[in-house]
Amino acid sequence: MNDPTLLAEISSIVRQAGRIPNQVIITAESRMVEDLNIDSLDLVNVVLKIQDHFDVAIDDEDMPNLRRVSDLVAYVAARRGSAAA
Secondary structure (H helix, E strand, O other): OOOHHHHHHHHHHHHHHOOOOOOOOOOOOOEOOOOOOOOHHHHHHHHHHHHHHHOOOOOHHHHHHOOEHHHHHHHHHHHHHHHHO
């Protein structure tokens, strides 16, 4: 994961959809539930917004592996890369 633009876009979506206050710093290593206190409903909202924004599908069975912001970035980068191929 080495795309600062993608990280910034996903962090912005996580902040808005997860209703994260501006004073909370979101980093690549931020854990969505433990560090950002995103509840299950907001997590669903985050996933839906990311799917819509990047036109990627996030499989239900992959969700347990998407714990950190960096996990989302890597997942989206991989899906966008395979869609372009």
